[in-house]
Amino acid sequence: MNFCAIDFGTSNSAVALPDGASMRLAPVEGAYTTLPTAVFFNTDEHTREFGRAALAAYVDGFDGRLMRSMKSILGSPLAETTTDLGDGSAIRYTDVIATFLAHLKQRAEACAGSAISRAVLGRPVFFVDDDPRADALAQRQLEAAARSIGLAEIHFQYEPIAAAFDYESRLAEEGLVLVADIGGGTSDFSLVRVGPARMSRLERKDDVLAHHGVHVAGTDFDRRVELSAILPEFGYRTLDTEGREMPNRIYFDLATWHLINTVYTPKRVTELKLMRHLFRDTRQHDRLVRVLERRLGHALAARAEEAKIGVAAGGETMIDLEEVEEGLRLAFDEAQLIEAGMEETRRIVEAARETVRAAGVAPREVSAVYFTGGSTGLAFLSNALAAAFPEARPVFGDRLASVATGLGIHARRLFG
Incomplete structure (x- = not known):
């Protein structure tokens, strides 16, 4: 074995x-x-x-x-x-x-x-x-x-097809299930015909009516949270002394996990230090330099992820940035999270709708939406998906284990 x-x-x-x-x-x-x-x-x-x-x-x-x-x-x-x-x-x-x-x-x-x-x-x-x-x-x-x-x-x-197998093993009933597998990196959807008579088949190709997905998921919400709630305290989207928006590349890199280390090079640190005269609020420049010199980029990204999870659990949280500056704490709530991730939510819901359209099936024919993946813990996101298929029964699997x-x-x- x-x-x-x-x-x-x-x-x-x-x-x-x-x-x-x-x-x-x-x-x-x-x-x-x-x-x-x-x-x-x-x-x-x-x-x-x-x-x-x-x-x-x-x-x-x-x-x-x-x-x-x-x-x-x-x-x-x-x-x-x-x-x-x-x-x-x-x-x-x-x-x-x-x-x-x-x-x-x-x-x-x-x-x-x-x-x-x-x-x-x-x-x-x-x-x-x-x-x-x-x-x-x-x-x-x-x-x-x-x-x-x-x-x-x-x-x-x-x-998402693997998640459909998990759904089928839990709920042995005939129907069309739309699997919504929304993890950290991708949102994937499959429309699958399930039922007790089909479970033993090795070849299930004919039961998969359509699948579709987008490279938008949990880490994109984290990035939006960091850009909208945290990085403005470091100068993001502020105006410089001549009335122009501050260059944004360093902020985008700080908010993207696999690019964070690129901001720590001596060249970029030197470039940032030379930009001090552009900041109307020099405290923002000091904070940004501190992040680069102390290599706190991953910590900021982690605070954004924690804020998202905190809001998902309780509706409101505090973003603690004391490691950057004493007393720097920011309130963050669900309304801010929903607004920050509005475009991501729209794209994810549209991908679900496109999956059903590609199968040539009317939304009312979907009997259940099976939610799996860590990001289905975001109530506003799962609610938006459920609302797109109001006649389907929402079923929640193990967010972290259904696919495995x-x-x-x-x-x-x-x-x-």
């Missing part, structure tokens, strides 16, 4: 293993069956940390390089380039992905008690929007990374 299913997600990852006649999620970090998709290259102690341990090491102030959202660079020109680790060494982005996959595989093998050489890997409907060649390249890059760690036989399955569970079901059918 040397096989597994790997859900390599933008924000969180998981592995499913055989367990008798079924599958189970493997503990991949202590007792946790999900692992934040993060690697910290600790140059102080010359170690590599993963998941929650990676985030904790970064927060504790160790020198090194924190990598998150690695999946989002697949298919882009950046994927084959190298990134500095902070100690003079460098690593290719695709090798960072292989390093993370190797850790997942090692944890799975420790749980299984044997080597694993076969796997089903999940993939989004589109790694890259509106570019089939880049999308195909992204899958090849992911497959190459998986093969480099010893996986000899690899099959791919669309993540469904991939496991598929792996069992393929290999078991």
Whole structure:
């Protein structure tokens, strides 16, 4: 039984293993069956940390390089380039992905008690929007990374279709289910015909009526929160002393995980220091210089993500920026989050509608909308999707594990 299913997600990852006649999620970090998709290259102690341990090491102030959202660079020109680790060494982005996959595989093998050489890997409907060649390249890059760690036989399955398998195993009823898999990097939709009579079939191609997706999801909401609520305190969208809007590239880079490290180069720090005369409020310039000199860009991005999660949990939160400046705290509420992510919400809902249109099905014929993926915890987003299909029953799966569970079901059918 040397096989597994790997859900390599933008924000969180998981592995499913055989367990008798079924599958189970493997503990991949202590007792946790999900692992934040993060690697910290600790140059102080010359170690590599993963998941929650990676985030904790970064927060504790160790020198090194924190990598998150690695999946989002697949298919882009950046994927084959190298990134500095902070100690003079460098690593290719695709090798960072292989390093993370190797850790997942090692944890799975420790749980299984044997080597694993076969796997089903999940993939989004589109790694890259509106570019089939880049999308195909992204899958090849992911497959190459998986093969480099010893996986000899690899099959791919669309993540929303895997979630449909999980839905089907939970609710054995005939119908058309629209799977809404909204994670950290992509929002994927599949319209799937499900039912008890179909569950045992290995080939389900005819049951998948349409799938569609957009490269817009949780990290895009984080970025909007940072740009709208945090970075104005550092000069974003303010006017300079001559009445022009301040140059915005540094702010865009600070709000994009895989570009944050590019703002720390001596050249860019020097350029920013020379811009002090442009700031009407020089406190904003001081804060921005402090962020670059202390390498606090990832901390700002983390505060944005925490604010989004805080609002999702309770409707209002405070963004604590004390590490930048004593007493700097910002109130943030759901109305601000909804306004910040208005365009992202519109694009995600339109992608859901396009999926149903592509299937030639009327919205009223959709019997259920199955929500999975971490970002379906945003009530305003799931409500907007449910409102687009008012006659469908909203069903919520395990936000972080439904895809991995469904991939496991598929792996069992393929290999078991």
